[in-house]
Amino acid sequence: MKRIREYTIFITLCFFLVSCSGDKQQKDILKVTAIPDEDATELIRKAKPLIEYLENSVNMQVEFIPVSDYSAAVEAIVSRKVDLAWFGGLTFLQAYSRSNGKVEPLIQRVEDQSFRSVFITSDANIKELSDLKGKEVMFGSQSSTSGHLMPRTFLMQEGIIPEQDFKRIAYSGAHDATIAAVGSGKVQAGAMNIKTWRRFVKEKRVPEGTKVFYTTPTYYNYNWTIHKEVPEELRNKIKESFLKISSDQELGKKILEAQDASGFLETEKKNYDGLKAAAENVGLIKSSLN
Template sequence: MSIFSPVKSLLSAALAASVLLGAAQAQTVLRVSAIPDEAPTELQRKFKPLGEYLERKVGMRVEFTPVTDYAASVEALINRKVDMVWFGGFTFVQAKERSKNQITPLVQRAEDEKFKSVFITTSKDINKLDDLRGKTLSFGSESSTSGHLMPRAYLLAAKIDPDADLKRIAFSGAHDATVAAVAGGKVDAGALNISVWEKLVAEKKVNPAVVRVFYTTPGYYDYNWSVRSDMPAELRKKISDAFLALDPSRPEDKVILDLQRASKFIPTKAENYATIEAAAHNAGLLKK
């Protein structure tokens, strides 16, 4: 036996221990992100109590990592920069396709079973979708389900091609920015998430007598919390159980649910988003 064999064995053992220690340390932090469908400060405010709750339930430090745009949220999860993301239905579909079906949706709000978009305006001449012909319209982010994909799908269903039949379309980047663009007269109309609209009205940040809803879409599946499919089953279950245990009858849980604009969380599955996937293909926003 070579005199170096014991040294090699010791080095190999030390290296293996180092790798195992690194893996164990990596598992002590749950890195979370969300599509930037509202202002960064608002996303941080909404997540803080939820993050603290998940830390207690999962037994790991929880870190929120903001991203610059919707596409970045997809890439962050696929490339292991984060472990869990709050996706819209369309961004989930994009992540699922980009990862070759290696993304698993865990839970959604009960409200996400029948989510809706609203079209808003300040113009007295706009009262139905057909009145948008020749007008200017703002969507939210190009990758937004409720701020672009589904509003576009319902426009197409009404035989209105936004790119050909409207004077101009714009992308504000976020739902609250769409409201600001309409209220400020930058565009004739806008399309956004009904939940954000109702929140802004409730907080008196928009006057519904001036900026009004003229069309509300039918319901569709939307947001969910997703993880990579290779996340350990035990951790995945802990996270799901934590969300499902939130109870609005407990004051501390109600604070979290209210910030998430949720009555409760329920399990979800990839099949729920088949309609969104089909709409994305039909609108030319997802390549086959």
């Protein structure tokens, strides 16, 4: 009987040690994701130098976990499958709501203080927003800030209600897909992220005849969102790591080019109050979100 009891204690102790080892192993990996606002190849390319930098600066393994769509990115951080996520303003607000305030915006690019969307077309007869009435128009993902929420908001400010005034509404799921759809004539116009548009122009990838006919006013957009259960010391390390990224460093220059940024700065939830009001107004988040 004594031997059985000793054996049971031994097995229990072994199980405990294995469990602790597993927990430690999990905590030694910083898991990161991003909304798939572009194709997977481009997202991985953009993430690679940043992952390399973070591994060295926080002294732990960093794993980038691609997701299938915007809602999957939100679910990943809410369920703690990832610790850090690259979100648009709207997806941050959705994650904040879904997690009951357990996530927070940590860092944003300098450019995200004054972001813009563009409306594009290949139809020579479309010259202003009012010309979209009766047309087939494409947004990005339904959860996209720059490809849906803010374009819809500015349309509504002009008295244009997409469901009533457009012949058809389509959702591409990603900004590059919107360019392709407009360029091929699948739809007559589309709304998208200005940075993706500028990159396509720079790389000479814009379909012939496709142009911008309207640029929106500015608004706060993207940020790196972190789960509050990530230890404070690690959160601070991550924040400081971003703030130290500089074009004076070879790797820093690669990161800034890949992230399409001139630099990073701290951000906070109140910066997204304007987006919150816009999202509530169009029914993309509940008004009970604090």
